[in-house]
Amino acid sequence: MVNFSKTRKVVVIGTGFVGSSYAFALLNQGITNELVLIDLNRDKAEGEARDLNHGMPFGSPMKIRAGDYEECRDADLVVITAGANQAPGESRLDLVNKNAKIFKGIVNNIMEVGFNGIFVVATNPVDILSHVTLEVSGLPKERVIGSGTILDTARFRYLLSEYFQVDSRNVHGYIMGEHGDSELPVWSHVQIGGVPLDRYTNLMDETINKDMTNLFENVRDAAYHIIEQKGATYYGIGMGLARLTRAILHNENSIVTISTLVQGEYGLDDVYIGVPTIVNEYGVRQIVELQLTNTEQQQLRESAALLKEMTGKALEAIKEE
Structure with missing residues (x-):
């Protein structure tokens, strides 16, 4: 207790x-x-x-x-x-x-x-x-x-753990960007037991490896599959929210991939997007800026641009009421 x-x-x-x-x-x-x-x-x-x-x-x-x-x-x-x-x-x-x-x-x-x-x-x-x-x-x-990509990141870690037969708690990696179709896997920072994925598997490029591509697509499209099968997703996000709640109420200073307002980080501005973030009892303490590859940075920019456009429409919609 x-x-x-x-x-x-x-x-x-x-x-x-x-x-x-x-x-x-x-x-x-x-x-x-x-x-x-x-x-x-x-x-x-x-x-x-x-x-x-x-x-x-x-x-x-x-x-x-x-x-x-x-x-x-x-x-x-x-x-x-x-x-x-x-x-x-x-x-x-x-x-x-x-x-x-x-x-x-x-x-x-x-x-x-x-x-x-x-x-x-x-x-x-x-x-x-x-x-x-x-x-x-x-x-x-x-x-x-x-809640951002906290669940997507958990799905990513779980599927990697299943593929490599390693406890998911020893698999580290992030899904960043929109919680949705434009999200991206940060392959450059995936680690298994602290060992970078490319060294652990001898993969030269995860982005063109068929198994890894399929794995990420299963992460990205997981909600669609689950909704088709049972109507809604709720257990995974329920536990993800509980994890985030613990980090806040217990002042953990934990790093979680939540959606927060970026203002200059990753070269982005004024958009809520999923990024690794240190969270404590005051909320967001700091965004963690990973060194992304050029491809990852471009994918993040594209995701942010999509979100910014749709956010603008949403803000206009509530002003019109």
């Missing part, structure tokens, strides 16, 4: 598959000691809270309840998982305007009660909606975080 020196309060907005999976992960891992669930469907939030509480004898002590926006006033963390879902065949970017308008209302409701903690955004398209949250909330960029 974790011993807390102060109340650590997390509010989850949206108790769909992702929100409830995240709440379940928090209970299992004993990351926080006060959890509030908010949903337009109050009965759904009440039911989830009741179900989670019934597992308390098997987990860590925690206060779990349904609530309303007033609960955000003294929250350390507000995690937004609400919004329209990604339909089969629909890209994350197709969701832009639909969810931007939903977010404007949610964030305004949260800020009206005096929230002064950290936002974590998980709803897709996450990079764009993180920027919308920043604009609507008026909070410093350090305190508005998107």
